[in-house]
Amino acid sequence: MTSYFSNAELEAFLDELLPAERMSAIEEALRTSDELQQRLTAINGRRDAGLHSLGEIWRRHRLSCPTREQLGSYLLGVLAEDAADYVRFHVETLGCRYCASSAADLRNQQSAAEVEVVQQRRQRYFQSSAGYLRRGDS
Numbered sequence: 001m002t003s004y005f006s007n008a009e010l011e012a013f014l015d016e017l018l019p020a021e022r023m024s025a026i027e028e029a030l031r032t033s034d035e036l037q038q039r040l041t042a043i044n045g046r047r048d049a050g051l052h053s054l055g056e057i058w059r060r061h062r063l064s065c066p067t068r069e070q071l072g073s074y075l076l077g078v079l080a081e082d083a084a085d086y087v088r089f090h091v092e093t094l095g096c097r098y099c100a101s102s103a104a105d106l107r108n109q110q111s112a113a114e115v116e117v118v119q120q121r122r123q124r125y126f127q128s129s130a131g132y133l134r135r136g137d138s
């Protein structure tokens with residue numbers, strides 16, 4: 001199985017900003033691929049020369065990170081289309097670790113809120129059926 005890694009990903013790899021699975025996929029590929037090693041060396045050389053790509057500068061200064069509110073709206077699917085496209089690119093394509101962990105965090109909060117709603121509904125159901133059974137007993 002061959003995987004393709006974009007330059008943006010290789011740059012993020014150098015910054016250790018990729019999701020863990022992607023980091024190890026690249027590490028794995030680097031062991032066997034001369035081509036990939038050369039590309040990574042070239043990218044590393046370019047940044048040593050001070051020529052940073054725009055994506056790299058963004059990542060470095062975290063200018064491209066959406067706010068937590070934007071991220072939350074994105075996860076709920078209520079963010080405006082173009083903003084949502086941007087967040088998707090940032091989190092899924094660039095694989096920003098900061099945002100990925102914020103997103104995981106927010107997802108937990110959101111699902112915890114959903115579980116609570118279900119529990120409340122269930123509790124109401126059991127309370128009413130318990131009431132019904134009690135009445136039926138006497």
Ligand SMILES: [Zn+2]
Nearest residue numbers: 065096098099
């Ligand atoms: Zn980010």
